[in-house]
Amino acid sequence: MSFLDVKDLKIHFPTDDGIVKSVDGLSFGVERGKTLGIVGESGSGKSVTSLGILGLHKGGRARLSGEIWLDGEELIGASAEHVRRLRGKKMAMIFQDPLSSMHPYYTVGHQIIEAYRIHHDVSKQVARKHAIDMLGRVGIPEPARRVDSYPHEFSGGMRQRAMIAMALSCDPELLIADEPTTALDVTVQAQILDLMRDLQREFNSALIIITHDLGVVAELSDDILVMYGGKCVEYGTAEDVFYRPEHPYTWGLLGSMPRLDREPTERLMPIKGSPPSLINVPPGCAFHPRCPYAERTGDKARTEVPALTETAGGHLVRCHMSRDERHSLWENEIKPVLEIQ
Amino acid sequence: MLTYIIRRLIGAFAMLIVISMVTFGIFYVVPQWAGATPEAMASRYVGRAATPETVHLVAERLGFYDPVVVQYGNFVKGIFAGAQYDYGAGVEQCPAPCFGYSFISGQPVWPDLLDRMPVTFSLAIGAAVLWVIAGVTVGVVSALRRGSFFDRLTMGTALAGVSLPIFFTGMISLVVFSYGLGWTPPGGSYTPIDENPALWAYDLLLPWITLAFLFAATYARLTRAGMLETMGEDYIRTARAKGLKERQVVVKHGLRATLTPILTLFGIDFGLLIGGAILTETTYTLPGLGQYAILAIRTQDMPQVMGVVLVAATFVVVASLIVDLLYAVVDPRVRLS
């Protein structure tokens, strides 16, 4: 069993219009010191997954099933109070927009001190020293002075560094970063990603990076999970998913990746259409309305949900097409266009 | 900061001058535009069936034959330099700030205002404590239990509270609690706090609750709406992700942000109230500034009206200044400049 082991996780929200199946049977695992990238468009259920692990999915309304094992401990069914004690301490989270995710009325230092003192019975002075220390370690200059600044007095990159400092202040063993760089400009993105990689090595924590941008996870991740319509459509090592992707959706994601060597507006192989509604997931393969190859499998695409099957050692794909068909499409039609070496 | 305060104070002073001119205009100039002669204006301050001679004498005594500018000038001069009052058998000095002598009672206005302030302060402070505690608590609980029976009950009551006028709720409360059950004293009861604090609170209990009910209703609705919005903010999710207890999330992070706009409202409400809780004081016959204002307007007693309007306006102006200063303290994003 991995350090974090998620099995057949389902998070459903009953609404007046029907049941929203945000996460529908998801399984994955992350080891200490390893990084999992969860990739998908917005609305694919990736953020809900991370909130579900932390027990922060919207309270009483959600229906959670499956298993979440953290360091040998089952979180689903554990008391809310127990999960709360783990939050911030054993598992922590970094959010997308550091400006809106930090409280505007409290100083950065105050918010780090608060996070630290929830789980450590120390004096304010000790916690403050720790906060300054953490700010220094995430690369904020003059941390002893900036500790008393308010979030709005920081630049975007500095804020995200502070956010990381806050998340790491209790030395969590599992760190989930939800779109950690989306709100930042490109050069800052790289710095933050470097920082996270360094810190992960230092702290030896399990890291989950959630993003819609394959480029972000390419350098950091050991494993990559591609989500579509609340389900996993491809799961494998970073190498598998990058160099031997087998799912047409993954191809689409690779194709729509912004690249430094191209015009920003130029998309090689954009995915047509928009993500499915999680209330009325299309029957059969959820991706079939947008899949350029749906016709190849005939009615099956519209009537039968494809199974998640292993295509090679540890590489899972959810597609009706045969392995050979996928390989030949990749090698002959996709790879040359994407110019992946 | 200091320059900001000074600038605001100068602005406030200019505002008070404008207010005094407008008030003066409403009571002196507008009637004259409408064709009122000095005698017609003086006829308000004489007895029934007064002779033209009497009216003429009174108009002369009250200075209604002077040009309006001179009359206004005399008023302003009285505030800064004091004035004199001829009571027939002698002359009385009215030291600055002299807001003049009432046309009706012949009493200097300023001591009357000073005398009545503690009543209004007592009413406003007690009610404010009640309504802030009750309104905010109910608002928070309603927001956290949105859609529950408690939420629907309190928000229904709050709607009633906002729409029911005080002279109605006040009257009903007196009939039920004072004259029916005998739990509270009858209307018109007031004991100064320095005389007997327990009796002071007992006498004011019903007015406090009635006045607080009206405001608590507004504050509960605002707090509820604010909390619903705040609790959906990203930083609340962050607070939870840190492992904070829900209670701390609500109070320290949610309520903190919700209360800031409510503070502004409170400052203005309180400033208005200490200038005279007109309806409450009238309903319960409390001898405060509000009752003074309504009596002054009813009898068209110009110096009294001017005095009470200026004092009330000063309170509002000062309250809004304090609110702005406090806002900068409470919300670090606000800069005073």
Added chain:
Amino acid sequence: MLALALAACGGGSGSTQQPAQSASGGTGAQDAFNAAVTGVFNPSTKKGGTLKAAHSSDWDSLDPGDTYYGYSFDFGRFYWRTLTMYKPGPGPEGNTVVPDLAESLGTPSDDGKTWTYKIKSGLKFEDGTPITAKDVAYAVARSFDKETFPHGPSYLNELLAWPKDFKGVYKTPDVDYSSAVEATDDTTVVFHLNKPFASMDYIVQMPMTAPVPKDKDTGAKYREKVVSSGPYKFETNEIGKRFALVRNDQWDPATDPNRPALPDRIEVQLNVNADDLDNQIISGDIQLDIPGTGMQPAALGKVLPDPALKARTDNPTIPRLWYVSVIPDNAPLDNVNCRKAVMFAADRVANQTAYGGEVAGGEIATNVMPPAIVGQEKFDLYPSADNKGDLTKAKEALAACGKPDGFTTTMAYRSDRPREKALAEAMEQALSRVGIKLTLKGFPASSYFSDYAGNVNYVKENGIGLAAHGWGSDWPDGYGFLQAIVDSRTIRDAGNYNLSVKNPEVDKLIDQASGELDEAARAKLWVEVDKKVMEDASILPVVWAKSLLMRGKGLTNVAYNEGQSMYDYIMLGVE
């Protein structure tokens, strides 16, 4: 005694007067509607206790020389004494005056221009100094200064022969005013009048004759500390809030047969919310409603349907007339026949309903003087079946006026008085039956007489033909009620109370009546004035007002006094 009772029944009021109850001592009297109108309710001679009173606004002034409200004249007798006063108690005798400071009623000279009063001995102010005739003469003289005392009545300013250079005791302290009023010795006050005047005993019951010690007189500030000559004196006086009276130990009951002075203490709260005041009267927290003009509409709705509460009320007819001035200034109302058409066309029942009906409003009035006025006679020059108007006669009058198809005019009323608005609407509907079209115009009450209905130019320029009006008398004789509203010589540019009666014959009759020293002949002359005004058709009477008063819980010795037209306050005691 028998003769008196007969006279009472024959007297004008016409209501069912019961013989005065024989005084039965003790408390716990049975509540009954009108119990204090027909007799003394809950009679008692028990002294002690605190009388709790309240006022929904404030006195014009507590100074006897500067006040002009009925309740003030009534209540003031707790702390002042005047030369004469209304006879305390219920029934028609309440309209008569009896001596107070004076030993007897005034003695007029043969020409009616000099009135002499002898005052009693043993009278003292609250500080123990004796009250002399000089203090009375001084009080009268000080009240002359209307700049200092603008509120009080000005009857004495006009009646007495003041020296030309007299501007009041403060501005001209050296001028000798003995040509108007003088103390010829310590016990004699003499008034010198401009013209013969018969009702002097009624004038000197007003508080201008309440003695004021010259060395304690502080002009306009005297109201803050009035020196008492009556059974009570001021303990505290918080202007605009409350005051309290306590016993004046210098008052000698032997000199004063009229005041039982039962309570030990009298507390008065000012500016009390009017609706709350009614509730407190009902609950018993307050025992006396000072203004004495009746309950508020809100309380009426609660009291009238409840037999137990109604039994605590009294519903007297007061000397007040609600009416419509029919103004002859604009055509075609300058023609008496057009005015008569208005008289005939009006629906008296609808008008009474507009004023709240019989109990809350009053009795349908057919002439000007109310029944409570001494010597009043009830007559009806414009009768109709069911009092709903005689349309045939109205049309005849219109034809005689040369307007057979009717005409158009404007009716003014006080917009902040719902009853006057209702009256205007009733008039509009009734007159439209004969083709008289009314345009209704409401004006604020505070400037109704100074700027609008009582302003001659405004009336002429805006074609005002009818105006809602009301009048109450200062004292219950013809002069007291009629003079201010029917004497055309009182009319000036603005601030008029006589809006419509401009008839030289009426003026002539007024002079005749006010100079007539024989009481019976004088009363007849005032009835003649009333008839002449009705013939002139310049006043359309609506109702003789009634008020609904509630007796406070725990009060003893409660009686409605016709002279005060409210409860007789000085008689009251508490259980």
